[in-house]
Amino acid sequence: MPKDLVPELMARAAEELEREFGLLPDFEPARASDTAGDVMGAVLQETAQRLGDNYPYFHPMYAGQMLKPPHPVARAAYALAMSINPNNHARDGGRASSAMEIEAVAEIAGMFGWSEYLGHLTSGGTMANLEALWVAGQVAADKRVVGSEQAHYTHHRISGVLKLEYGSVAADARGRMRLDALEDELRKGDVGTVVVTLGSTAIGAVDPLPEILVLRDRHGFRVHVDAAYGGYFKLIEDALDEPAGRAFAAIGQADSIVIDPHKHGLQPYGCGCVLFRDPGVGRFYKHDSPYTYFTSKELHLGEISLECSRAGAAAVALWTTQRLLPLKPGGEFARGLAAGRRAAVELDRRLRSDGRIEALTAGGPELDIVVWKMKAATAELATALGQSIFSACAERNLHLALVQLPQFWFGPEHPSSALEGYVTCLRSVLMKPEHEAWLHRIWTELSAVCTEVENG
Template identity: 85%
Template sequence: MPKDLVPELLARATEVLEREFSGLPGFETARRSDADAGAMAAVLEETARRLEDNYPYFHPLYAGQMLKPPHPVARAAYALAMTINPNNHARDGGRASSAMEIEAVAEIAGMFGWSEYLGHLTSGGTMANLEALWVAGQMAPGKRIIGSEQAHYTHHRVSAVLKLEYSSVAADRRGRMRLDALETELSKGDVGTVVVTLGTTAVGAVDPLPEILELRERYGFRVHVDAAYGGYFKLIEDALDEPARRAYAAIGQADSIVIDPHKHGLQPYGCGCVLFRDPGVGRFYKHDSPYTYFTSKELHLGEISLECSRAGAAAVALWTTQRLLPLKPGGEFARGLAAGRRAAAELDRRLRADERFEVLTAGGPELDIVVWKMKAATAEQASERGQSIFSACAGRNLHLALVQLPQFWFGPADDASPLDGHVTCLRSVLMKPEHEAWLDRIWNELSAACGEAG
């Protein structure tokens, strides 16, 4: 592991922060004996040993789930903020961090072309999507929420929490929402909101947003874009294939957007973000608090969010990271996304050229997720081989993921009677910029694992 810059960066920044408060009178803190220090050191060493029971999420050979290490500057900024431990619910709990959150969220909204909006950070994508669907229910009471069968299970779950009816729409062979199936549901006249996913969790599919927006003109419904995983690809939309490029070009026409900085945004967990195109939806959040909102006439973030206490340190880390790596096309942050995208395209190319594997018939990865199955006579045999190779790869320190997909996605495109059932596939999320340089090693380990698994 390369030298960790965080302790050095944090020590220097802590000195600056301490000077900012040097005008305060001194006071006695609780004294800690040498024995206390020894006990803390011992328990921290025990903690470190316990943490060894993890996959190496930070390493390029970890290419499984959506786990991207936070940037060193985000880690340092988060730890620095914990010196104060701000709470971004109200200004008197997190004055500086509230202002930093507002500025950081404005840059994210600007990435989507929004200058007027309502938005804030959340503890993650689940809470962000809950707020978006809660507002949707307020705007269209009694109407259904619908989304692709490949949309994240969050939507079905939080709809149930909100007592909103939710229905799934069939997906095509690439995991995108089928427009014909969508229109069948819309024609029933009871749909209030359509959840459009730009980057599904399973295969990174991008729903056809432009065509869905056209249907909105005819049927009148809200469009919520779940871009928790895929939102930052807006910065490199010109590098995407034409359907995905068109979808990202249209994202600013959505009614609400969710994006997770703790996925591609180089942030520690948990850091999500919800945005509404109409600032007027803030009226649904209006509430009274006799002890919270009177120390400042400026906006308190608790006045526009369902969550109460939230870690101001998350906002500080995000603001600091975006200060170092602005969200602009062609910048260093965007180049990191492009590197992962190229790595995924190259892995897909190699898989297609190798007779041991089968990839999705309809085309290559839309973002940076690659999915393939082992070639076998039956779906059961392919699933068993996939499981074996997954384990063999882990034994070689190459960590992939598994996903179950409809078997017919791998069949002939013109098959009139597609195969039923599901098949267990191998899945790789190549979201680290380093994955591009490590792709030969990843490929060699995968090939060797195939030989070991038989």
Template identity: 65%
Template sequence: MALENLTLTALAAAFAELDRQFAYLPEFTAEAPGQDRMQAVLSETAARLGDNFPYFHPLYAGQMLKPPHPVARTAYALATWVNPNNHALDGGRASSAMEKEAVAQLAAMFGWDRHLGHLSSGGTMANLEALWVAGQLQPGRTIAASAQAHYTHERISGVLRLPFTKINETDHGRIDCCSLERRLDQGDIGCVVATLGTTGVGAVDPLPEILRLRERYGFRLHVDAAYGGYFLLANNLAPEARAAYDVIGEADSIVVDPHKHGLQPYGCGCILFRDPAVGRLYKHESPYTYFSSHELHLGEISLECSRPGASAVALWATQRLLPPVPGGEFAQGLEASRRAALAFAARLTADARFAVPFEPELDIVVWAPRAASASQASALSQSIFDRAAGQQLHLALIHLPVSIFRTSWPDLVADQETIVCLRSVLMKPDHETWLNRIYTILGEATDAALS
């Protein structure tokens, strides 16, 4: 059996306990309209879902798709029987309290005892809130981010009608602080986005240097750690990355996505602000939503209105089981993923068929098959990608500047500005024990493409 199913038993037991919580109500049995036809529809649904990549399997090593922990999946499903809405306490009393507790744990992970924050549908909405706050505090000023930062920052800036500028990246995919400083000299930048774990190559921007620039230029600093935030807990980072994570608490706002490394179902992002006073920017009035409590409603500190309480319940349950603390079981899973990435990159570097531009900083590995030119290497990458998928090894492709291979592949003929590279996100702890099989299939696919 490919899919884990032991949690079905746990769900049944938890459902019975939930049902007992409402035993005080008058007897009532909810009907399920069309129940006689429901099984047929669900069987058809399962068949349709089979037309997916096997994201849960270790041979899926392409995009950043990590299977939810069984406790998260079960808690989420359990909550849907109540279907709480965390916009207001009236719609999600218990789940709102669980969200506040879970978010406080995430804030504590970054060293914040005082904070303002909440869950969101994902990193896009969380980053939108961060940049919206930046724009409210410094209206009309420019947002700056690396060329390797997520494309959503430029798009969000457009939605918010804020100017946006793209800063050059280094050959390691990090923001170039010299280019940033030259741009800051123009005097119009209100917020700099630093990325700790770019979604393309997993690069970690040099946060200590950016903080030194903030002391001089006074901009607001937002850290997009949607992908890489949890690696703060890992004890096997390289010194430069470790130095960046050690000062992440100096940022003005942080985004982290529990639905990436946090073992949560989609969609679950989180926005955190260091200064709770920014909550004043969200102030609004509602004639009907807030009447059952004088406590803070999560809807009063969020741009989103209706939000699934099930996401909060799932995250709360996961963090009860696996607290996000250094040295814990959860942190050890992150360390296993990074070990897998380092081992995979080392094997690729030692293999004459491949070129690796730099050692992975987190758990994303990028590489290219060696060829006479960038265009020929790009074609080979596509062929290897297709052939590997035919053997159920699912990788990813990424277009990167040819310049990233300046050191590792100096004789590459740059007949085009970009090169199509192969990419793996080894974010499942199981990847560490599956590396031999993954590399065997990759080697066979490469040999076939070269023949």
């Protein structure tokens, strides 16, 4: 979308919103001083200067962490909603935005094949996962929660907050939960919930969900899918390698799902979403607060959420984005995901053809995250080389990330003593559709930096 078009479209929408309230009596807000505009302008100029002290997250040459700019229509819709500042805790506080949230969440649930469910937006993935594990603790009281050692660290922390015992399950050389290690935990008879990660933070690893569902039939536990990062890849499951594709095909069989629209969903922070397959879990949320809004007899979102005040603007931005870019296979939104996936596969191919670099032994990226380490005699030397390349790339305006990974991921699947421990690796998240077109530039800069560092 051309940059100069956004202000014009925003101005038209703002005029339309003003007309919506045209029947109200005239109202003049408190008059600002004559110098207020000058002062405000100066403060905003200072704000812009301060914001310049950031990495260029919006640019294709930023290929480091899981950071993706919101779509222009999401930014515009968010700003439009902020002129009202709705609160989606209750329909009184956000009548239109609550309805928009319900509709937007229904489209996300439909992406997973759910038409009956309980779900809502949250302030982010951490809160969404907390709600999922809180419900799990209500359903399976005094039972343990287990997840892969590559699951997000907050699951352990959340379990502690909820007074639930948490167990870590070993991962294989592709960062996926080992089924034999999971079965060892299940045989103990005290596991109530298994957290299955579809898109780990470190490398985008996809746990073997279909096989875990078979174990659920045998051992009787809840399956919570943390798809905060990877959930939208459901739309392009046929473009993924077979194990990952099978996992996303089975996601609708989970008991709960978390997805973050503020990652691949083109939304501003914070916008997470939690979904429960059984709408009956809403009974755990019931309350009889005397100060909740009661002007509507319809169920309001505050009655199915642990959070109270929530930004209605986040729901408006998500609804608007999904109206423009529906969540359907083959659509424009899905094509953007596929472009990032192709860029990651191609970067991995180029890395594997470079004799100075070691890619993951067990295979390439499952989603759109690529990791590699520099070849060196020891982990310490490989770490030092990686850190040097990270810094030198940044000087060329190519921004990567660093991640510590098990050494045996770059060697035999069962590590020898020489492959124990961790090594600092380079990591690239190619989640912007533009990364595919910019891959040649990214590779040219990276290769040049490797040569510079190699030559001292």
